[in-house]
Amino acid sequence: MDAIGSTAPASFCDTCTVRNRAICSDLSRDELAVLNGIGRQRRLSAGEQLIWEGDEAVLVANVVEGLLKLSSSTSDGREQILGIAFPSDFLGRPFGGSTPYGVEALTDAQVCVFERKDFDRFAKEHPRLEHKLLERTLAELDRTRKWMLLLGRMNAEQKLASFLLQAADRASEAGGDGRSFDLQLSRQQIADILGLTIETVSRQMTKMKSQGLIDLPSRRAVTILDREALEDRAE
Amino acid sequence: MDAIGSTAPASFCDTCTVRNRAICSDLSRDELAVLNGIGRQRRLSAGEQLIWEGDEAVLVANVVEGLLKLSSSTSDGREQILGIAFPSDFLGRPFGGSTPYGVEALTDAQVCVFERKDFDRFAKEHPRLEHKLLERTLAELDRTRKWMLLLGRMNAEQKLASFLLQAADRASEAGGDGRSFDLQLSRQQIADILGLTIETVSRQMTKMKSQGLIDLPSRRAVTILDREALEDRAE
DNA sequence: CGCCGACTTGAAGAATTTCAAGGTGTGTGG
DNA sequence: CCACACACCTTGAAATTCTTCAAGTCGGCG
Structure with missing residues (x-):
């Protein structure tokens, strides 16, 4: 709103939220x-x-x-x-x-x-x-x-455990508490990341839930109940 | 053999064989x-x-x-x-x-x-x-x-076929004829590259040989007999 | 309420690994 | 020159893991 010289067109960089990280x-x-x-x-x-x-x-x-x-x-x-x-x-x-x-x-x-x-x-x-x-x-x-x-070298259990731990870390970087978070991905997408089928992903999730390692409050939400045990399974 | 001015210490770059590619x-x-x-x-x-x-x-x-x-x-x-x-x-x-x-x-x-x-x-x-x-x-x-x-997504046969084709390409870049070449790697190392066991690698090699896709003149040598079929198996 | 897509679960099948021998070839020492 | 040892590779059979196929189930939304 002011002096001559500040008449340059507004730049979308000015308001860019990743301006300092990109x-x-x-x-x-x-x-x-x-x-x-x-x-x-x-x-x-x-x-x-x-x-x-x-x-x-x-x-x-x-x-x-x-x-x-x-x-x-x-x-x-x-x-x-x-x-x-x-x-x-x-x-x-x-x-x-x-x-x-x-x-x-x-x-x-x-x-x-x-x-x-x-x-x-x-x-x-x-x-x-x-x-x-x-x-x-x-x-x-x-x-x-x-x-x-x-x-190349992990089995389905290790893949899932590694994936969940990494997802938790990412979520806590973005402001989560490191225990409960939202998977932003469908089961199929998780399978495509881990090189598994959707059924195998689903079974491993269910298994970990029944073993008390994690909870699955809703389809895309995960709560880590026993991080240490999860780390063990990821090796 | 020279003039004053060429007294700089010999540089190993001068004789470097990768000087123009690195x-x-x-x-x-x-x-x-x-x-x-x-x-x-x-x-x-x-x-x-x-x-x-x-x-x-x-x-x-x-x-x-x-x-x-x-x-x-x-x-x-x-x-x-x-x-x-x-x-x-x-x-x-x-x-x-x-x-x-x-x-x-x-x-x-x-x-x-x-x-x-x-x-x-x-x-x-x-x-x-x-x-x-x-x-x-x-x-x-x-x-x-x-x-x-x-x-993540290939089976053993596809992995081996892809690997052999790539090895052949590399060998022909280095001056081979694109058909016969030396694997520089042991079976175990191939297994470690492909995320398989040594036994699976060995069985797939034998299978391809018996099917006439390749020949294995010696342990580390490979001849591609039917490149097209090999490409099919690699998908 | 019922449909749809996403997910789960089960059972059978296939692929790969694991375990266990058995070859092959090369180099060394007798 | 032979024999033996050793490392590397192949082969077989059993076990395991993962996939495939086939029903379900769940949860949201019109």
Whole structure:
């Protein structure tokens, strides 16, 4: 509302809730204005696809709000979820090639989208942004590799226990008490993450409930009753 | 044989066989000299460990020669190989944290090792190096995610077929004819890559041989007789 | 109230692991 | 040069785990 000089158009970065955590966090005011110019906000409904598997990589994005899944399917239609993207996470494949996985919103979501070629050019000119992206990519690679151990070497019980513990941790980071939380995912989605069938997931859940490790107050809610025992089963 | 001015100490980069493919490929002569100063060459014998799982990340490295595995183990001792590092690949975890996997030489190997803090500092000051590292890390993440589909959703036959095809491709990149090649790995190591037991790997190999898809002239050698059929089985 | 989708449960079947021998090939010492 | 040891691989049979197929059940919503 004031002096000459503050007449620049409002930037959606100004009100961005992940502004301090996403890869843009190290950028100056001016740099942000440029980035703001090449990006746009986009709302996604739950179930909406942002990127298709095998598409030429034409866009990249930052997650502002909501949850998205990265996934790939076998030719006979079974799906494997390769990762879940949370607010402030980066999506897509900069610098060439195609995106070897699909990206779909699991909940209603908001993302900040860039044309890949615009983003690539901007990134190459802004080493601090590239550095952030590198750190994020390295961290994501570590998480992904850790998940390979689960997929390759754990049985159903260990997979479920690991999954629930991680979900609890995530929920408590987001403000939960670390015991009761909401799975944001259907049984089928959990199965697709763990490389199991929906029936096996369901049976393991029921078993853990009957053994008093967890409670299942409603379909998507979980309460951890005996964290230690759960950690034992996750190994 | 020379003039004054060529008295600089010989740099191991000068004779480096991966010089044009590794992350150092974009560096100038001077930059290379600095990097040369903070790194050192190291020979590893097959089976020798370079980095231990869970260690604080104190060093990073470039692979010059040989094959190394990245792996992680469950508490009951079963191992999952998370990746294989080839010449020109980068190893280790720059920018903080611990290394969540072990690195061990599969063959005699030569690596170019840096103290992590030296490398981190150098990298931050050399955006072109960071850019190379970013591209490499993104590519590795893609490969790793692709592997998750194999681990989570493929059966033993599909896993083996995929593995053999990929091994053949790698061998032909390195100069093979794409049909006959040497597995550089033991049956147990293949099992650890595919998330199977050694017996299952052995049975699948025998089955494919008896079906005329492949031949196994010696323990570690493979000849692909019917690539198309193999591709079918990999889906 | 009844329908629908999501979830659970059961029983049978298939795939993989586990346990247990039995080969094969290479290198070493007699 | 042979024999033996050892590591690595193969094979067989039983056991286990997970999937598949097939009914249910539950909970919300028109």
